[in-house]
Amino acid sequence: MVRDPTVSESEPSATEICAALDDPDCLEIIRTLEEPMTASELVDQCEIPQSTLYRKLELLTEATLLEESTEIRRDGHHASKYTVAFEDITLSLDENRELAVEIDRPARTADERLAELWSEVRKET
Numbered sequence: 001m002v003r004d005p006t007v008s009e010s011e012p013s014a015t016e017i018c019a020a021l022d023d024p025d026c027l028e029i030i031r032t033l034e035e036p037m038t039a040s041e042l043v044d045q046c047e048i049p050q051s052t053l054y055r056k057l058e059l060l061t062e063a064t065l066l067e068e069s070t071e072i073r074r075d076g077h078h079a080s081k082y083t084v085a086f087e088d089i090t091l092s093l094d095e096n097r098e099l100a101v102e103i104d105r106p107a108r109t110a111d112e113r114l115a116e117l118w119s120e121v122r123k124e125t
Helices: 014-021 024-032 039-046 050-062 110-124
Strands: 066-071 079-084 088-093 099-104
Touching: 014 024, 014 050, 014 088, 014 099, 024 039, 024 050, 039 050, 039 079, 050 066, 050 079
Parallel strands: none
Antiparallel strands: 066 079, 088 099
């Protein structure tokens, strides 16, 4: 499964994003992800129990704060890799005095745009 926050069907609410950012384990995961890592690598680096880590990764990907991609391996045991999917998050009050969120995302590389294009082609066929 690949979850790309830039093509998310719906934006997460400010509440969902704040909940993820208010969680100490989630913050530890974000701090640790200087480069793409698998869940097992994160377990070793963050010292978070594996079952807890998977719940936190789900929370972060649902909040579109992490991007999940699949690392294809020759042995057939593919692995998900996670990367931080934002550079800046801004919370503000909208015209209804409700919290609004704006997420600045890193620029997509040519390889990422090509992979996204192939993904869309596969969906069509």
